[in-house]
Amino acid sequence: MATRKPSELEPVERQKKLPLIRRMLTAYGRSLEITKAGWLFIVLTLAVGFAAINSGANLLHVLFGCQIGLIIASGMLSENMVQRARVQRRVASPLHAGSRGALVVELTNGRDAGDMISISVEDDDRIESADRTEPVFAVAVPGGKAATMHTSVTMSRRGLHALPKAVVATRFPFGLFVKRREVSTRERVLVYPRIHDVELAPMFDDRRGQGEARGARARAGEFFGLAEYREGQEIQRIHWPATARLGKPVIQEFEARGETERVLYLAPGVGGEPGFEEAVSDVASQIVALLREGRVATGLRYGDELVVEPDTGPAHERRLLEFLALVGLPHTHAQPAKAASPPAPAPSGEAAA
């Protein structure tokens, strides 16, 4: 079944219409939800209570009390569990729109005494969103300790976005009631453009690309010279003696080992327009394919401006993808209202400097 790609500018999160009972149970900041088993248990409890009151049988009163106790214990313990949970999420791999990226969830038991049992971190099901994370679940986290869990996240659009709204949820101890607490911090992540498979052969056939320069294959990898360090370049290329001498970071440059140097072109456009988004996706796919193939120093021209000079390596790939992640998007669009903001990447013009 074909799924519609959300536009880059339209909101991806919508409040879901919840059933009446759940709306009532979660009104005024409450977070209670009753599961099917919970309803069944409540009905059974009421039936036993009715029988106890009607008959006056003392053992039925005991059972009725036990059941009420289980319900109250369920409520208290589940509230206790979600209150002590502290969650931190971080992306552990490049994140492309429409593809799964690795996400690390660190779940900490915020209190020193007592275990935290049966806690899940999952997307808030009251919100309809195209972005989603796979839920994680911890059976038990001892007091004051943390559990690190690995999962994946899928973001639907490129740009700087908050991770999907998550909740810490528990049905502890018996799955009768669900207690949720919103995870207050929504970490922002830079989502690179969507990529697809690209065939490299036709690109190498066309050797008339702009800025094309050939290197001598026999000298590939040999020392070329020193240059001032630019942010984002690989640390291991820093030439420490020269850096010490000059008092500023200097890196070594080597003869290019690629056969070609290629500068890709992206026509200016507005984020959200299907044509522009498709072009961004194509360029990003080509960049990834070329740089991972390893032989082509790749640069990017946006309109008339050479925004990223040709180069190779993972850091260079990140530079290119970061530019493409934000190109054409209004700066405010991707800013979540209350996000604790990590430093935003530099705008495209600066990155190309």
Place this chain on the structure above:
Amino acid sequence: MIRLLENLSRVLGGRGHGMVRLRDTLTLLQAAIAVLCVTLAHSASYWAVGVAVLLSAWAMVRPLPEASTTLSQRLWTVGIVAALILSGVRAFYSNELLIAGVDFFLLLVVQRLFNRQKTREHMQLLMIGAMLMVIAAVVDAELRYPFLLALYLPVATLGLLVVHLLSEGERLGKRVAFEVDRYASRQLERLNRAALQVALIAAGFGVATFLFFPRFGAGVFLRGNVLSQESVGFSESVALGGFGTIKSDATVVMHLQTLDEGGVQAHGSRPTWHLRGSAFDQYQDGRWGRSTAAQKRDLRPTRGYYVTGDATGDDAEVIAWPYRHSGSTGQTLDPRPIPGYAAHDELLRVMVTMEDIGTDLLFAAGQPLAYSVTPRSQLDSRNKLGADVDGQARVLDRRSGPIQYEFVSRVGEPTRAELQAVGAPEVPENLDAYLQLDPRLSEGLRELAEEVTAGADTRVEKVEAVEQYLLRNYAYTLDQPLSERVRAGELDPIEGFLFDTKAGHCEYFASAMALMLREVGVPTRNVNGFYGAHYNPIGEFYVVRQADAHSWVEVYFEDLGWVTFDPTPPAGRTAGDDAPLFPRLSEVGDALRDAYLEYVIDYDLETQLEVLENFGVKREGRKLELDWQRFAPWLVGAGSIVFIVLLGRRLLGRGRHVEAPEVLIYRKLLTTMQKRERGRHEHESARAWAKRLRDEGAPAAEVEALSRFATAYELLRFGPRDAEGRVEPARVVELERLAKAVRESPSE
């Protein structure tokens, strides 16, 4: 506890693994406890329980398919629907609604066990278990129920917790499901602790509800089991031989509490009361029955009592309200004087709590004068009494379950002189029924009776002659031997007893005496009931057991009425006198049971208000007021207990500090090396110790082994650990191996 659970899981948990196996075990265990509860309460058919157990065992040992096939699901659905219809039909026709319902639940348990792939089925199993426990709570008033409930509660709680964890796995996807199944069992200790905490909270609420939840309703009196356990000898027609089967049954059928002034000092610990229940006037083909010509007296309600009497008036005048109204002991009846009967005013007043033994008869000692039945609830107007023939009192509209009543009887017996004074009067026509004889009885019986009573002129002399003859010449036995002639149908069983076997139990003695006296013109009737009672000094009450079932004779003495005679040898009367095994233990059990019935099962609004008053909560009209002077000590006491528990937990927590396994291994090695006089200096690390030994020229193999151990130990002790601060078990095992290598290295 955890190891026990794990071992149980291996045995009972089928072919699953990890949490799945534990889940299977726990749901099976809780269902087993619940089924045991209803079975012990006689609320399930034994055949159904047997079949359910066999099928459940099959379900647990067979390889469980990944998912149920559509065919098997359809077959189960058809089977369940058919069973539902059959249960309905059975309930309708056999009037066994409860048992039919429980049997149907057993089938549901089996069906869930056969299709237990998903947690949904296990949740349903837990719900069915809960339903069965509720049913058992309604029908089982025995002391075993709270014990089984105490066992059920933590098992079901942990079961619910484990089912919940696995259902979270199912909900959150295969990855989480796999992780929960495989790795959550490592957290079993924590889960067990959590389940125990929840079970304690639930139990606390259960106790609080029991104590303080107001009994709005009828306050049904259910002092004992609702379902009946039928006893022989008290039906409309009784065949000889039935008592032989129950004379070794120590089941308690009655609790007696004397309400007169004397108590145990007056009555002794083994009173010889003949608690009469049923009486018979017709004997035919080895069976006692009742005729329409039997004597009938009246029972008239007066001031809370039903008083016996006849057309001329009541046998006694009520001078005080019965115990259920007044709550007081002492004399409540003034018996009508009987000329020539000095002991006519020797009365016995007893409160009886009788289990449901399948009869609507009330039992009372001597000659009953009045009864008062405690209603089953405040709103209950039933349990009215009616007089039957031969002085029998019956509960009209009797419902299943125990019954509590008070009786006042005349237990003073006429003296021999008073009986002798009656002489040998003509038997009036209205007593012809008590002279009836089976025409098939032989002449030999008449001849024997006449021979035995030869020379006896008065009625009492004839009675004594027959009684003594039986006591002297016949042996007591429970074996009920039948002679060849009886088997061949040539003789009546009583004649077989008298002429051939000359041995039998109480029914034979009593029947023989009754028939022999009738042969010589003395009106008699056969009476069945219980003989004697056993005082329980712990509970301060008397008990009567099934084994005390007895049969005796009543002889009519004109104005003195019917007088009891017992021809059974005294040793036979008290057969099964005590509980067969551990009588003292049995007394403790009876006392506990009685206390349980009194303080738990019979706990009512009145007692509840008393408890509240003890706590300092008073009811003033519609308001509740707190008396701080009485409430404060309870509050302080509760606070102190909480404080002590918390303090103890803290102290225990300190004392329970468990050394890390690698430290224990290291300590053991230190001891070994100390013995070799190459111990570690206090300031040395493990590696420094090994280095010093190398420098000092210790055996090379030992030093090499110690160096390897020291490196591994320091890495394990001070190296990285997982999030919970634990080390991998494999590394501990490796360290143990290295330590062993040091210990086994040549020391010279």
